[in-house]
Amino acid sequence: MDRAETAAKIAAxxxxxxxxxxxxxxxxxxxxxxxxxxxxxxxxxxxIEDEFDIIISMNQQxxxxxxxxxxxxxxxxxx
Amino acid sequence: xxxxxxKFDPLIEMRANLLASGVEDPFSLVMEKVLSxxxxxxxxxxxxxxxxxxxxxxxxxxxxxxxxxxxxxxFGSGTTGSRVLNGTYAGHRAVEDALKEFYGMDHAMVFSxxxxxxxxxxxxxxxxGDYIVLDIDSHASIWDGCKMGDxxxxxxxxxxxxxxxxRLKRIPEGAGKLVVLEGxxxxxxxxxxxxxxxxxxxxxxxxxxxxxxxxMGFIGPNGRGVAEEQGVLDDVDFVIxxxxxxxxxxxxxxxxxxxxxxxxxxxxxxxxxxxxxxxxVVHTAATSIRKLMHAGNKRAHLWENSRTLHKGLRDxxxxxxTEEPQSAIISVIMPDLERGAAMWEALLHEGLxxxxxxxxxxxxxxxxxxxxxxxEHTAEQVQTIIGMxxxxxxxxAII
Numbered sequence: 358m359d360r361a362e363t364a365a366k367i368a369a370x371x372x373x374x375x376x377x378x379x380x381x382x383x384x385x386x387x388x389x390x391x392x393x394x395x396x397x398x399x400x401x402x403x404x405i406e407d408e409f410d411i412i413i414s415m416n417q418q419x420x421x422x423x424x425x426x427x428x429x430x431x432x433x434x435x436x
Numbered sequence: 437x438x439x440x441x442x443k444f445d446p447l448i449e450m451r452a453n454l455l456a457s458g459v460e461d462p463f464s465l466v467m468e469k470v471l472s473x474x475x476x477x478x479x480x481x482x483x484x485x486x487x488x489x490x491x492x493x494x495x496x497x498x499x500x501x502x503x504x505x506x507x508x509x510x511f512g513s514g515t516t517g518s519r520v521l522n523g524t525y526a527g528h529r530a531v532e533d534a535l536k537e538f539y540g541m542d543h544a545m546v547f548s549x550x551x552x553x554x555x556x557x558x559x560x561x562x563x564x565g566d567y568i569v570l571d572i573d574s575h576a577s578i579w580d581g582c583k584m585g586d587x588x589x590x591x592x593x594x595x596x597x598x599x600x601x602x603r604l605k606r607i608p609e610g611a612g613k614l615v616v617l618e619g620x621x622x623x624x625x626x627x628x629x630x631x632x633x634x635x636x637x638x639x640x641x642x643x644x645x646x647x648x649x650x651x652m653g654f655i656g657p658n659g660r661g662v663a664e665e666q667g668v669l670d671d672v673d674f675v676i677x678x679x680x681x682x683x684x685x686x687x688x689x690x691x692x693x694x695x696x697x698x699x700x701x702x703x704x705x706x707x708x709x710x711x712x713x714x715x716x717v718v719h720t721a722a723t724s725i726r727k728l729m730h731a732g733n734k735r736a737h738l739w740e741n742s743r744t745l746h747k748g749l750r751d752x753x754x755x756x757x758t759e760e761p762q763s764a765i766i767s768v769i770m771p772d773l774e775r776g777a778a779m780w781e782a783l784l785h786e787g788l789x790x791x792x793x794x795x796x797x798x799x800x801x802x803x804x805x806x807x808x809x810x811x812e813h814t815a816e817q818v819q820t821i822i823g824m825x826x827x828x829x830x831x832x833a834i835i
Contacts, residue, residue: 396800399572399591403599412606414567414588 358435363409364428370408371424374401383425409435450773459777460784462792472496473684473812478789484817484824486807487791491764492653492734493812494684494724503723504685504716511715519546520701523712531722535691538725539660539675543697546689546718548710550649550678551577553688556706557645557674558616559585566612569603569637571595571628573621573799575647587614594621594799597632604640613642619662620650623798623806624757625765627651631666638671645674650763653682653728654735654811679721682728687713687721734811738764741809741818748822753835757804767793768805768825775832776803782828788821 358366371381374397379390387393393401402413405427411434413421421427455461469477473493474485494500507527517523528546535544547553558581562568566587570578573594582589590607592599600615607613615637617628630646637644648661656664661677663669673694679687690700701707713721739761746761749768757767770776773794780792783805791806798804809818829835 394801395796399593403593406606407602410606412567412588412590412603414590415582416588 358409358432360428360432363432363435366408367405367424367428367431370404371401374404381424383423385424386422387424387427388422405431411435454773454777457774457777460781462777462780465784465789470495474810474817476789478784481784481787483784483787483789484813484821485789486809486813486821487789488810489650489681489808490684490810490812491650491738491808492682492684492728492731493810494682494727497684497724497727499727500684500720500724504720507715507719513716514714515712517711518708519712520708525712525715525718527715527718527722528712531687531718531725532689534722534725535677535689538658538729539669539691540658541675541691542693542695544689544691545697545700545704545707546687546713547707548688548713549686550676550680550688551580552706552710553676553678553690554578554647555581555584556704557676557690557700558582558614559706560700560704561643561645561674562587562612562614566614567607568614568616569600569607569642570616571600571618571621573623574616574618575622575649576797578616578618578647582616587612595626595628597629597636600633601636601640604637604642607640613637613640614645615642616645617647618650619646619648619655620763620765622650622765623793623802623804624767625650625761625763625806626758627655627662627762629666630663631668634663634668634671643673644671645676646672647676649676649678649681650765652677653731654738654764659728659731659735679717679724683721683724685717685720685724687717731811738809738811740815741811741813742766744815744818745807745809745821748818749825752822752826752829754825754829764809766807766809768807770803770805770834773803775834776805779828779832779834780805782832783824786824786828788824788828 421430467476473490473495515523532544554577562585564586568587569590572591590603592603620627646663651661653659663672675691677689679685742761742764746766755769793804793806795801
């Protein structure tokens with residue numbers, strides 16, 4: 358799956374978690390802009406993992422702060 | 437200069453707001469006198485203890501106390517040394533022998549606390565390139581063990597068998613896998629479906645660690661915990677436990693049948709680089725563990741207490757953490773921290789101590805009044821407790 362396709366899928370997956378309807382761009386941060394708490398992060402990560410059949414370990418999650426970094430990570434993890 | 441304490445400001449403010457409402461500080465209560473496993477004096481008031489994890493009431497057992505006194509006379513007040521240097525006394529061996537017998541396992545390793553047992557075993561056993569798959573509601577000591585080690589950490593939704601299996605199957609081939617579970621989860625008092633989870637873990641080539649801190653002594657035919665109750669103890673590679681609950685003192689342990697287990701004594705840093713437990717503690721623990729092997733009547737009474745309290749509170753209209761009583765923990769769900777603290781204080785004024793548990797220690801940001809029963813609570817005390825809950829619940833407008 359290429360980057361654009363991956364990005365489109367992730368954008369759709371974020372929707373139900375984006376409670377405040379924040380406009381999403383590459384720099385949108387999960388903790389700051391989207392105000393994800395730890396429980397939301399778990400559910401969101403699980404949704405991404407199930408969609409792409411990958412694991413994003415907590416060690417890897419620690420490196421992912423914004424939308425664009427997530428897309429990069431998921432592209433890479435799909436190999 | 438940046439004040440390194442500024443990161444604590446939100447918590448300081450939350451605490452200040454709570455105390456400004458006039459409520460007694462739930463996190464700095466002092467037990468002035470302890471009269472028995474179930475009664476203490478707090479603020480000059482005789483108080484029933486319902487939040488101590490002292491499940492089997494061993495803290496005042498005459499044999500246990502005598503063993504401790506004798507050890508103080510015979511071995512002194514402390515070892516002043518690590519287990520691997522000058523800190524292994526006869527009592528440390530004796531308590532490890534008692535544990536091996538209690539669990540029917542080949543090896544036992546005693547740590548200075550239960551926290552250190554999880555910290556040490558998890559961080560040492562799972563190393564770089566290995567994967568730890570664990571329940572998201574795991575105890576802080578498990579999370580800290582993960583953080584201290586170098587393994588990849590993969591959490592799954594609480595007690596969700598399918599979520600666990602999916603993650604296990606996605607782990608790269610050849611990588612080492614450790615599944616970490618708890619028998620009883622202490623916040624809501626619910627148990628894990630260990631039978632299915634351990635089967636799946638084994639099918640996927642993982643080693644399994646189960647923390648049975650909140651089940652020792654009264655769950656399972658021999659009190660070995662939830663894994664024994666569900667018939668899967670033989671498939672558990674490491675059981676973690678504690679002396680600070682049913683055993684009635686302090687300390688932690690790991691028991692295992694792994695043939696190479698003993699090497700951990702040399703490589704596990706939270707075991708090596710700390711002083712060993714005082715002789716009085718290991719002698720009280722060994723005596724207590726041996727008595728717990730034959731505590732069938734106490735066990736039955738503890739379950740009776742748990743069922744009575746669960747039904748009593750539910751009938752009064754409280755919302756509880758589990759539909760049925762699954763352990764000796766009955767968790768009462770509060771609408772928010774403010775009202776939870778008010779209810780906690782109202783109970784204290786009634787003469788009842790329970791644990792106030794709040795986020796981030798709790799799942800789903802809940803505020804809980806956590807009750808842990810003791811085999812030494814009388815049936816009459818349990819009825820008194822239900823009455824106290826009813827009055828306090830009405831005063832704090834919870835029911």
